Amino acid sequence: MPRRRAVGRLERLCLENVAAHMQGLWAKDYAERYLDGEEAPFFRFLLGPFEHLAGPLVHELLQLMGGSRRLTRAMLHLLLVPHLTELSLRTCPSLVSAAIAHMIAVRCKNLSSLDLHGCSRIPSATLVDLLEGLPSLTKLGLSETQCDTRVLSAVGSSCRRLRELAVSNCKRLSAASLLHLAYDPFTASFCCPRLQVLSVEGLEPTAGSHDLVGALVFLLLALPSLKSLCHCLASRAVALIHTQRFEGAPLAPGFPSLEELVRGRRPTHLGQEHCRITLPLKSLAEVGEPLLPAVSAVCPDLEEMAVLLGDSPGVGHRFRSWKTLTHLTLDCEEKRGLGELVPQLVGLGAQLHSLSLGGFSLEEEAAFHTLMSCCPTLRTFSASLTPPVAWGADEWQPASEALLEASSLRPLKLPRLQAFRLLFAPCDCSSSPPEAVVLRASLVSLLQHAPHLETLALVCLPFSLDEVFERALEPSGAALRHLQRLSLSHSDVSPRTIYQLLSSDNQLSHVALGGCPGIHRRHHSELLRVVSQQGLDVGITWD
Known part of the structure; x- marks a missing residue:
């Protein structure tokens, strides 16, 4: 049977008890006597019970209070303790002001992870002061804040250990701002040598796309450890590195040119004819199908890739060149039959852990079974499929042929599958639902032979489940x-x-x-x- 109601962990129950009494007990004295005093924002620390609570428990209490919208300014003051190493305030952005940022800078100098996502009340000058005082940060979230060029410059010069940075949807950033993250023009030195993951989604070019693509190229060449660059133009930047035609992507004065960066990335022991540049990128999204050859040449070690398929014939005939690819997303701009994908997964499917498909059409029922058979090591699968023009039974195989084919299907053995999602676009209700004998048999086989399945979504399927x-449940309890x-x-x-x-x-x-x-x-x-x-x-x- 499904899980019965169980008693929660003692640790969690204690935290919930503390949360329930924060207003009337733990924060009462401070809120009444000190909160609005002139000296309150400048207290270096507050004597109280939370200085004896382990840092991870304080952080969990903050998340519990913020997620349930019970956190107040007084409570936040009390929970900013010196032994915090991780702090996320994305659950309470309306409480985070310049005064709170100052408290963090004064009290929480041991932070290695700080998430200020959505905290737009902190002025950029305050962000600069805060980040200059937190040199031990390895993970930083500044998305949807007042982050600007000065803030990125402070990050680049002060946060030398930083490995992950998110500055998505920051309206004060420009393409030129990104250069200051990777290079300090005042000291003529490169910054953020350990940065591995960078998210700059939502950043728009100011004139065409050349300035932004050039800035992304600069980041890719100037950040030696970068493994993931999240922006819709990142694949175009990779393609530009492949061609090395940088004439249309000038940079601001004071920064090394893209040609200089390329020369710095070339192996010194090889001649000019062997100077192909490769990047350590492991993840790349929104790769247009025409860019696949360039991406393959520059990023041979990709593990995760999302590809936008156009209307050219065939489907991604170069996927098999990536021996390390384990997570693949394919979205069709024009409808394509699912059967087109099968030949490409014959060799690649055995190494895939995750496969996500969008916009394919299931014209032939057997194509689904064949595709899944090619991917025995999948852990997650997601597909949003479009049906044939009409779902009527006439669009599918005759019932007798379908029954014969269904009886001959091999079991779909997916021993590692944990999440499976199959969604069909809404069908024409005026036509009769299909028999879908082969597809139903495939689903039964999959459910019977995926022993570790934890998440299952069968959405908008037009036949009875x-x-x-x-x-699938025969014998009882076997699946x-x-x-x-x-x-x-x-x-x-x-x-x-x-x-x-x-x-x-x-x-x-x-x-x-x-x-x-x-x-x-x-x-x-x-x-x-x-x-x-x-x-x-x-x-x-x-x-």
């Missing part, structure tokens, strides 16, 4: 034992199947049934009554 689950989260939104499923799942051996904690035509309000109420009566720790949503 009752038989799929009935067959879905580790299932925790289940979504059947907008799919045809009856209450009988949900009761069967609630009585089976699994770890269900959440079931989503929104938009299911076979589930009505009375069914939802009865399911909730059964869950409560049996003491199950399962949430069932429906609308």
Whole structure:
């Protein structure tokens, strides 16, 4: 059966008890006597119970209070203790002001991780002072803040140990600002030598895209440890490094030219004819299909890639050149048949841990089974598919042929699969639902032979799922034992199947049934009554 309600960890229960009494007990004296005093923001530390609480527990308490919207200014003052090494204030950005930033700078000098995502009330000058006093930071989040060129310059010159930085959607940043992160023109020295992950999403070019692409090229060449650069133009920057045609990407005065950076990256023991530059990038998103050859040449060690497929024939015929690729996302701008992808995954599929597909059409039922057979080591799979022009039975194989093919299918053995999501675009309700014999048999086989499946989503499937689950759960308890989260939104499923799942051996904690035509309000109420009566720790949503 699904998980029964269990007693929480003693540690968590204690923290929840503290959280429940923060206003009336732990923060009462400070809030009444000191909070609005002139000296309050300048207290180096506050004597109180939280100075004796371990740093990770203080951070967990902050997240608990912030996530439940119970955190106040007085409580935040008390919880900014000197032994914090990790601090995230993204759950309470409205409380974070210049005074709070000053407190952090004075009290929390041991921070290695700081997340100020959305804290837009801190002035940029205050951010500069804060970051100059935190040289031990290895992870920093400044997305949606007043971060500007001065702040990035402070990060570059002061945070020498930084490994991860997020400055997405900062309206005061420009392409030229990025240069100061990697190079200090006043000391003529490079910065952030350990930076591995950089997110600058939302940054727009000021004139065309040449200035921003040039700045991204500068970062890729000037940051020797960079493994992930999150921006929609990053793949174009990689392609520009491949061609080395930098005439249209000038930089601001005081910074080394892109040509100089290229010369600095070339191996000194090789001649000019052997000077191909490669980057240590492990992750790259929004790679246009025409850019694949250049990306393959410059980034041979990619592990994660998202590709936008155009309307050219064939699908990514160069994927197999990446021997290290384990996470692949493919999105089609023009509809393509899922069967086109199968030849490309014959060699590549065996090394994939994650596969995500969008915009493909399932014209042939067997294509799904063949594709999944090519990827035996998958841990996560997600596909958003479009149906044929009409879902009527005539668009699929005749029932007799489909039954014959379904009976000959090999088992889909996916021993490592943990998350599976299959979504169909809404179909034409005027046509009759398909038999989908082969597809249903494939789903049954997958559910029976994925022993570690934890998350399952079958959304908007146009045929009944009752038989799929009935067959998958035979013999009783043999499949879905580790299932925790289940979504059947907008799919045809009856209450009988949900009761069967609630009585089976699994770890269900959440079931989503929104938009299911076979589930009505009375069914939802009865399911909730059964869950409560049996003491199950399962949430069932429906609308």
